[in-house]
């Protein structure tokens with residue numbers, strides 16, 4: 001029996017023409033290859049599943065291809081180098097997964113071997129995947145190599161989080177941003193794959209998969225891969241939905257309407273319809289979170305703070321629910337109870353809440369079931385205001401470093417609690433920028449104490465229940481409406 005090859009691997013782009021949806025990067029890379037002006041280091045950044053590693057491999061393949069025409073960047077996919085690269089056995093293509101062991105040994109190894117000539121072709125290409133996960137020593141070692149790169153070396157750093165790459169490294173790289181794929185691009189690629197695989201998939205079902213994948217071609221092809229063996233005949237929208245456990249987004253939309261409008265009974269009926277149609281509860285909760293987030297973004301862009309505040313507290317509750325649904329023995333009752341409670345709160349809230357918008361967005365009421373460790377630390381309104389006013393005065397880059405911080409004030413001492421080591425460290429490096437504003441706020445003898453949260457002690461909240469549960473992302477949603485579009489979903 002032949003070894004099963006996933007559709008994603010089988011249909012991974014083997015030519016630049018295949019590289020869907022990344023025209024700018026694709027054109028620039030091809031131009032550099034043809035004109036022999038390839039940079040020593042590239043940084044490919046963008047959401048997961050958008051083709052960064054595929055593009056990096058294509059670059060490597062094209063550079064070492066012996067069958068390539070002079071005026072074309074397309075690899076021949078037939079010469080020894082191409083064949084080995086496709087098979088993953090090429091010695092001149094070294095892939096380092098920084099996520100698996102933070103890259104310490106590999107980078108050390110790299111420094112030792114970087115001066116050795118390539119085995120077969122003119123170039124040795126290092127692809128460092130999830131490069132933002134490299135440790136500081138690994139980055140330092142890499143930087144030393146980037147400062148004096150041997151002529152035969154090309155580095156491609158791929159990352160879903162370019163902000164975590166040190167600026168000194170970014171400065172040495174040519175950067176390309178990989179965009180999320182549009183639903184049309186995904187659907188069109190899926191149609192091609194389905195056609196080649198001789199599987200019949202309705203256009204509606206294709207569109208559903210494309211939407212569910214949220215811009216990630218890899219996820220989309222992965223979903224198709226799950227569907228194909230399960231379906232006995234042509235794949236219809238209904239069968240795609242029930243096989244993938246995805247709720248009809250229109251039903252979810254009306255469910256969310258009911259919850260937000262305080263119609264508890266209708267919400268429960270709607271939930272049962274969604275459930276009866278075969279939707280998985282986690283997908284239901286995720287769908288509600290997406291709908292809620294879309295509405296939150298819309299409210300923020302209209303500066304409708306009352307609605308934004310309400311939606312952000314509903315979103316908080318859904319995020320919490322998303323984490324609970326996985327562990328709970330009776331998730332259905334949990335979802336029902338949460339939605340009913342939110343609906344009831346919406347009803348009573350709209351009856352008693354004054355129509356005037358509160359002046360400070362940060363004074364969001366805590367989520368209904370706040371993680372216990374936050375209770376004692378939630379700062380008073382005045383602290384929050386003094387802190388956010390100080391933040392506003394920083395430039396954007398510096399400010400980003402402090403977004404994760406939770407302030408506590410004790411006389412002239414400002415304690416900043418950080419959830420992430422990287423922010424904790426960077427914040428201290430940027431302290432000189434913040435200090436004048438803290439002095440203006442707390443007086444000339446003001447001091448700042450930078451503290452990193454003990455992650456073990458705060459595990460329930462510090463391990464985000466879902467990607468959107470990331471406190472950093474949530475702070476951005478709350479504080480910087482202009483940057484809310486950068487919230488991204490990265491599934492496990």
Ligand SMILES: [Zn+2]
Nearest residue numbers: 065076079082
């Ligand atoms: Zn070739």
